[in-house]
Amino acid sequence: MTDYWWEPPFAGTETEHLLGALDRQRATFRWKADGLTAAGLNATAGASSLTLGGLLKHLALVEDYHSAWKLRGESPGERWKPALSGDGWEFRSAADDSPEQLYALWDSAVAAARERYMAALADGGLDRPVHLTGPGGQPVSLRRLLFDLLEEYGRHTGHADLLREAVDGLVGEDPPAGWQPRP
Known part of the structure; x- marks a missing residue:
């Protein structure tokens, strides 16, 4: 399966699935955004x-915010301070970043999040409560946090699919065999 490293197990545990x-969605999203120039990364579709x-x-930002604040109650980092107002700063300011900066930012955020989630799984599994609480202070499990992240990727991978097709016609459900992200 090394040609398809993003493929989930065919028969595994709940955690492995x-x-x-989540990693399949991450890989598909990264593939849809991969290898573009600034013009391609800044292209829009329709209105x-x-x-x-x-x-x-x-x-x-989502990777850092979920795995730092929502999971552990820690700051997602100074680089995200402008984004915490919720006004879409990260969407607008991306036009000022080079492709190399954007790819490195996402790649490093995913790597850090994976480490944080693996540590949390080792410290209580999917039922382990996280820092985030629900309305009324109900505990939120790591399972719920990871499913929320998976849903976020589902939405935005669909957006990325449409945007990439508009940029250069690239279509497809999964990366091709052997694909690796370009830095």
Whole structure:
């Protein structure tokens, strides 16, 4: 399966399936955004102002915010301070970043999030409560946090699919065999 490293297990545990599904969405999203110039990362489709560069930066924020604040109650980092107002700063400011910066930002955020989630799984599994609480202070499990992240990727991978097709016609459900992200 090394040609298809993003493929979830065919018969695994609940944790392996959940993490596998998340990594498949991450890989598909990264493939849709991969190898573009600044012009490609800043291209829009139709009336929307959404870009692949903006999605890369937004999902890097989501990875850091979920795995730092929601999981552990820690700051997602100073680089995200402008984004915490919730006004879409990360989508707009991505146009000022080079492709190399955007790819490195997303790649490093995903790597850090994977480490944090693996540590949390080792410390209580999917039922382990996270820092985030629900309305009324109900505990939120790591399972719920990871499913929320998976849903976020599902939405934005669909957006990325449409944007990439508009940029250069690339279509497809999964990366081709042997694909690896370009830095």
